[in-house]
Amino acid sequence: MTYHFSNRVPKSDVDPVGDILKVAGDPKVMSFAGGLPAPELFPVEQVKRAADTVFEQKGQAALQYGSSKGIPELRQVILDRVKVEGIETDADHVMFATGSQQSIDLTGKMFLDEGSVVIVEDPTYLTAVDVFRSYGARFVGVAMDEEGMKMDALELALQDNPEARLIYTIPTFQNPTGRTMTLSRRKRLLELAEKYDVMVLEDNPYGAIRWEGENLPSLKSMDKTGHVIYMGTLSKILAPGLRLGWVVAEPELIKKYTMMKQSADLHTDSLAQYIAAEYFAQNDINEHIAKITSLYHKREQIMMNAIDKYFPAGVTHSNPEGGMFLWVMVPGVNDTQVLFDAALARNVAIVPGDPFFGNETIPGTFRMNYSNTHEDKIEDGVKRLAEAIEEVMDKK
Numbered sequence: 556m557t558y559h560f561s562n563r564v565p566k567s568d569v570d571p572v573g574d575i576l577k578v579a580g581d582p583k584v585m586s587f588a589g590g591l592p593a594p595e596l597f598p599v600e601q602v603k604r605a606a607d608t609v610f611e612q613k614g615q616a617a618l619q620y621g622s623s624k625g626i627p628e629l630r631q632v633i634l635d636r637v638k639v640e641g642i643e644t645d646a647d648h649v650m651f652a653t654g655s656q657q658s659i660d661l662t663g664k665m666f667l668d669e670g671s672v673v674i675v676e677d678p679t680y681l682t683a684v685d686v687f688r689s690y691g692a693r694f695v696g697v698a699m700d701e702e703g704m705k706m707d708a709l710e711l712a713l714q715d716n717p718e719a720r721l722i723y724t725i726p727t728f729q730n731p732t733g734r735t736m737t738l739s740r741r742k743r744l745l746e747l748a749e750k751y752d753v754m755v756l757e758d759n760p761y762g763a764i765r766w767e768g769e770n771l772p773s774l775k776s777m778d779k780t781g782h783v784i785y786m787g788t789l790s791k792i793l794a795p796g797l798r799l800g801w802v803v804a805e806p807e808l809i810k811k812y813t814m815m816k817q818s819a820d821l822h823t824d825s826l827a828q829y830i831a832a833e834y835f836a837q838n839d840i841n842e843h844i845a846k847i848t849s850l851y852h853k854r855e856q857i858m859m860n861a862i863d864k865y866f867p868a869g870v871t872h873s874n875p876e877g878g879m880f881l882w883v884m885v886p887g888v889n890d891t892q893v894l895f896d897a898a899l900a901r902n903v904a905i906v907p908g909d910p911f912f913g914n915e916t917i918p919g920t921f922r923m924n925y926s927n928t929h930e931d932k933i934e935d936g937v938k939r940l941a942e943a944i945e946e947v948m949d950k951k
């Protein structure tokens with residue numbers, strides 16, 4: 556049988572990240588590779604209680620088809636939630652999606668044609684790269700430093716690509732680097748988006764998980780011209796299994812999103828929306844976020860202390876003030892796979908940096924996750940990883 560796939564289907568079945576996560580799933584392997592929240596903090600009992608209430612009081616509505624924009628009960632909850640990000644808005648500016656992943660997908664579908672330019676942080680969230688690529692995107696990567704995307708490089712990218720359709724950014728506790736864009740760069744990014752009339756897709760799954768530094772205003776909260784599309788999700792502050800995300804944008808865009816959403820899956824799971832709305836009514840989400848923040852901070856500190864103790868001189872890393880990831884740069888390594896293999900030989904997994912780049916990669920970089928490894932195990936894993944790094948650096 557010959558399959559005549561569309562251009563959107565990847566040509567190759569090779570899935571390097573999937574393969575890494577498979578290896579990392581081996582119980583013998585200590586994985587710093589995944590990007591999973593700590594499951595021991597999922598509020599199972601509270602979500603069960605919310606679900607019981609929904610079945611007792613609204614069972615029929617929860618099992619019925621619903622509106623593509625989402626249920627009104629959750630809309631108010633999310634309007635309150637985005638207010639924390641400084642976004643004062645109303646129901647006409649919001650649509651629910653099946654996780655931020657679907658928001659990214661619908662955005663790609665709405666804005667991209669074959670060859671359309673998407674400007675991304677280098678490195679960026681690799682699954683967004685996959686989505687945009689499936690819609691024919693051509694990537695222009697903008698270098699970052701510890702203050703986020705470099706604005707002079709962004710302006711050059713915009714001058715060279717005035718037809719760019721999107722700037723995709725994760726300004727706070729970025730995946731994969733854990734870096735946060737400074738306030739002055741946020742303001743500059745908005746000026747540039749306006750000057751070059753390019754839409755900005757602000758992806759903010761991690762912003763609420765902050766243990767250090769000052770909260771910074773979201774791009775959307777400072778957007779006076781409607782250039783920013785904001786995406787949020789319950790995945791990292793409640794549970795990813797609920798698959799609940801939201802888009803905040805100008806009403807004319809929300810109308811388009813709603814039409815695209817309708818053709819994708821009619822609407823986001825009604826039952827999940829009702830349960831989430833009920834969970835918010837019965838519980839204080841901020842208390843729950845505080846628990847997540849405190850545990851991830853503890854794990855991050857253990858990881859950072861172990862890195863300082865064991866990693867060879869010359870290796871640098873980001874210093875996240877929140878979120879779930881940090882980014883490591885090993886000098887003089889031409890092939891990051893060698894690092895991965897050396898770590899795996901010691902039963903430790905990381906994600907090599909390559910797939911996070913839109914085009915040109917920076918060898919010797921990798922991502923580490925701390926949210927999903929128990930405090931008791933982190934130091935030993937970092938120690939073994941340090942031995943692997945040393946071995947690879949010695950071979951240079």
Ligand SMILES: Cc1ncc(COP(=O)(O)O)c(C=O)c1O
Pocket residue numbers: 590653654655656657680725730758760787788789790795799800
């Ligand atoms: C930057 C970023 N955007 C979007 C997503 C997808 O999140 P969701 O579970 O809401 O689909 C993730 C998941 O890890 C992410 O890291």
